[in-house]
Amino acid sequence: MNYHSKYGLEYNPFLKNSKDIIIETNDYKQIKYRLDSLLSSRGFGILTGEPGRGKTTVVRHWSRSLSLSNYKVVYTALSTLTLNEFYKHLASEFGLEPMFRKSDNYKNIQAEIDRLAVGKKITPIFIFDEANSINTAILNELKLLFNFEMDSRDRAIVLLTGIPALNHTLHSVANESLRQRITMNYKMESLSKEEGQIYIKSRLKAAGCHHAVFSEAAMEAILNTANGVPRMINKICNMCLNMGSVQNAEIIDIDIVIDAANEVEIPR
Numbered sequence: 001m002n003y004h005s006k007y008g009l010e011y012n013p014f015l016k017n018s019k020d021i022i023i024e025t026n027d028y029k030q031i032k033y034r035l036d037s038l039l040s041s042r043g044f045g046i047l048t049g050e051p052g053r054g055k056t057t058v059v060r061h062w063s064r065s066l067s068l069s070n071y072k073v074v075y076t077a078l079s080t081l082t083l084n085e086f087y088k089h090l091a092s093e094f095g096l097e098p099m100f101r102k103s104d105n106y107k108n109i110q111a112e113i114d115r116l117a118v119g120k121k122i123t124p125i126f127i128f129d130e131a132n133s134i135n136t137a138i139l140n141e142l143k144l145l146f147n148f149e150m151d152s153r154d155r156a157i158v159l160l161t162g163i164p165a166l167n168h169t170l171h172s173v174a175n176e177s178l179r180q181r182i183t184m185n186y187k188m189e190s191l192s193k194e195e196g197q198i199y200i201k202s203r204l205k206a207a208g209c210h211h212a213v214f215s216e217a218a219m220e221a222i223l224n225t226a227n228g229v230p231r232m233i234n235k236i237c238n239m240c241l242n243m244g245s246v247q248n249a250e251i252i253d254i255d256i257v258i259d260a261a262n263e264v265e266i267p268r
Contacts (some may be wrong), residue, residue: 190228
């Protein structure tokens, strides 16, 4: 018997490649409100958070909710590129034929933004994930690339997501002019204990499970060990389900959680 049937699950909701399950935490509501506001104001937005907080999941869910007739979303996580590679990649992701010269790609991308925003009334949205790895040269190019009519118009939305180090980079003197153009800047926090419990129970419910899988003590131990980080909660819960199934445990107890946490912990 596999752990799916053992615990009444249609699938494992704690695996990375399982369905997107959005839990409407306070952070989620705050981020969605700010992103929706960015749709009106346009310009630059920043979303940061420590690794594993769920930034990409929230942004992906938000972007998928947008009307294709009003918005064109371009997503990229390739941030460690040379300037020329960056322009070629961005042109390709934007649906353009990449050109050899940087200046040609620059002109074509700006022209396509103009065509969509002015001619088609479609707002382009550029999402740069892992933006904390983008070098200063590319950050400076972003400021120029999205400059229209002598910087009097914002015709696209640029969202930079990454770990909090991104804000430290933007506070350097070299990036001052870009920082001044940022209209949204939000830092994602860890889940509270209450949100963590809702997170686990909601994921189980979404996978078709309507009974207790973890004891209260086990749930508490998971949340204490994971420190409110969704990615760590998922890893520990996944390991618990595997270990519990092997041990034929009807319910995951605190001993299984301790063993699972030790299993997923990286040795120092």
